[in-house]
Amino acid sequence: FKGFDTIYIGGGTPSLLSIEQIENLLAAVHRHFQISPAHANVEHHSLNVDKPATNHIPCHTGEYPDHLKVARGRKRRYPEDVEITMEVNPGDVSPAYFQGLKVLGVNRLNIGVQSFDDRLLYFLGRRHSAKEAPAAIDDARKAGFQNIGLDLIYGVAGQDTRLWIKTLEKALSFAPEHLSCYQLSLDEKTSLYRQYREKGAQPPSENEALDFFMTTSRILTDAGYIHYEVSNFARAENLRSRHNMKYWRHVPYLGLGPAAHSFCDRRRWWNTADVDAYIRGLSEGKTPVGSSEELSTEQLAMEALFLGLRTKDGIDLGQYQARYGVDLLEQKTQTLHQLAEEGLVEIKDGCLRPTLSGMAVADSLALI
Numbered sequence: 001f002k003g004f005d006t007i008y009i010g011g012g013t014p015s016l017l018s019i020e021q022i023e024n025l026l027a028a029v030h031r032h033f034q035i036s037p038a039h040a041n042v043e044h045h046s047l048n049v050d051k052p053a054t055n056h057i058p059c060h061t062g063e064y065p066d067h068l069k070v071a072r073g074r075k076r077r078y079p080e081d082v083e084i085t086m087e088v089n090p091g092d093v094s095p096a097y098f099q100g101l102k103v104l105g106v107n108r109l110n111i112g113v114q115s116f117d118d119r120l121l122y123f124l125g126r127r128h129s130a131k132e133a134p135a136a137i138d139d140a141r142k143a144g145f146q147n148i149g150l151d152l153i154y155g156v157a158g159q160d161t162r163l164w165i166k167t168l169e170k171a172l173s174f175a176p177e178h179l180s181c182y183q184l185s186l187d188e189k190t191s192l193y194r195q196y197r198e199k200g201a202q203p204p205s206e207n208e209a210l211d212f213f214m215t216t217s218r219i220l221t222d223a224g225y226i227h228y229e230v231s232n233f234a235r236a237e238n239l240r241s242r243h244n245m246k247y248w249r250h251v252p253y254l255g256l257g258p259a260a261h262s263f264c265d266r267r268r269w270w271n272t273a274d275v276d277a278y279i280r281g282l283s284e285g286k287t288p289v290g291s292s293e294e295l296s297t298e299q300l301a302m303e304a305l306f307l308g309l310r311t312k313d314g315i316d317l318g319q320y321q322a323r324y325g326v327d328l329l330e331q332k333t334q335t336l337h338q339l340a341e342e343g344l345v346e347i348k349d350g351c352l353r354p355t356l357s358g359m360a361v362a363d364s365l366a367l368i
Contacts, residue, residue, distance in 0.1 A: 001254055001264065003034040004047040006083040006243040010110070011050025011257060015092035019100035022086075025049065026104055037081045046246040046253040050260035083108055083242045085149075090136035091128030098143035108147040108241075109140055110180070116170045117163065120156050123195070124184075137174050147239065149178030154212045156184050157201035161215050168219050178241065179225065179233045181216050183209055213360050230310045230359050248311050250304045258288075266295045301326050306366035309345075314353030328352060335368050 007029060009022070017025070029035065033047065085108040086101060101109075113133040115121050121130060128136075140148055150171050154164050171179060186193045186203060196203075204212060217227050225233040226240075229248060234240045246253060252264040259273035269292035272278050281288040295303070301324035308315035321327050329336065329347070336352070339345045344358035344365060358365055 001033070001252065003036050004254075005035070005037060005081075006046045006085070006246065007035070007049065008046065008085045008243045009049045009106075010085070010087040011048070011260060013089050013092070014049070014086060015088040015097070019097060019104070022101065022106075023104055026084075035082055037079045046243050046251065048243075048253055048255040048260060050255050050257040080107070085110060085241070085243055087112060088136070089126075089128060090132040091126075093136050093139065095139045095142065098140050098145065102143050102145065107145075108149070109145055110149045110151055110178075111136055111140070113137075113150045113171070114153045115156070115159075116167055117159075120159060123156060123158070124153065134174070137176075147177045148174075149180060149241070150174070150176045151180045151182070153182055153184050154216065155204045155209060157196065157203075161211055164212060165215065165219065168216065172220075172223050175235075177235050177239045179220060180231055181220075181233070182231050183212065210360055214356075217356060226312075227356070227359075228312050230362050245311075248307045250300070250307055259290075266300065268293055268295060297324060300324060302366070305368075306363075309352075309354050309365045310359070310362045312353065312359070314345075314351050317347075317350050317352055332368055339365070339368065 007026075009025070014022075029047065029049070035047075082105075084106045086106050087110045089112050111133070112126075114124060114126055116130050116133060118130045121128065137148065137150070152167060152171060154167075168181075184203065186196060195201075203209075220233045221227055225235055226237060227233055228240055229244070232241065232244070253262060254264075255262045255271070258271055258275045258278040261268065261270045269289050271288045272281070272290035278288045301320075304320065304324065305315065305328075308320075315328070317328055336345065336347060339358070340347060343355055344361065346353050346355060354362060354365060
């Protein structure tokens with residue numbers, strides 16, 4: 001890894017960390033990695049800090065931290081055009097916390113709103129209330145954040161498109177720079193899955209899920225947002241998540257923290273998920289990698305196809321052939337023309353792009 005121009009602090013609930021811990025984390029990143037603007041003469045990758053390990057859970061109330069009263073007079077640690085994103089939970093934060101993040105150079109927030117309905121928040125097991133989300137957004141604005149993303153979830157038991165439209169309208173009233181709207185995914189290992197089973201609740205049908213998806217796209221694009229990836233919307237082209245765009249473009253990334261994943265060249269690896277084992281390994285000078293895999297050219301090509309067809313930009317066919325040695329038009333001629341006739345993809349200006357209908361079934365498109 002030669003350099004990074006995006007940093008993403010997420011993975012678990014990083015807003016449980018104190019401002020001092022975030023400061024120490026970013027200082028360590030600054031010491032060990034080359035962080036520079038995207039226009040610098042460096043090959044740039046993404047740095048993902050997942051589930052930072054800590055035994056200290058602070059309370060974010062009260063006075064502005066003393067060490068940051070001093071820090072307010074110092075220059076930023078990073079250039080303004082290095083994207084530093086942090087995920088925050090509305091129930092964890094305060095005005096002082098947002099001010100502290102701003103001083104440290106964090107310039108983009110993902111606020112895990114999920115819903116503005118207390119009943120749905122309770123069902124999802126979220127710690128914050130419906131009132132705390134608007135308060136957090138307001139506090140972030142007052143702290144000077146000009147790039148705020150809201151995460152929302154649809155397809156929750158008891159939620160129909162009428163309620164979802166109200167959620168979207170409420171979110172739009174805050175004029176966020178970015179919106180991520182995810183369909184609820186149930187993992188069999190989670191308590192939410194067990195709750196669904198116990199109550200006999202069902203996830204949305206295929207048609208209902210399509211209705212949620214199309215409704216989301218219509219309302220947000222009508223409001224001026226760019227639907228640039230299956231679940232993501234930006235108020236302007238320069239407000240896309242630069243960090244996440246690197247995942248979808250199959251760019252190398254480095255993950256730090258328990259269970260964090262990394263990818264470079266043909267190799268993908270992931271750290272142990274056991275926090276104690278992770279800390280113990282580092283203290284003993286051992287690499288905390290849990291496992292890894294080497295990807296074949298065929299696997300890399302398939303991943304790039306899957307990821308690219310999730311975005312409105314699609315796949316540059318010339319670049320794809322140069323990188324993976326695959327001429328998609330020649331290899332998949334009949335299939336691609338059939339998909340185009342069905343209105344799922346378009347082939348134009350040397351690119352293969354999904355239509356809105358294609359994005360709605362992006363996972364299936366990748367199986368071409």
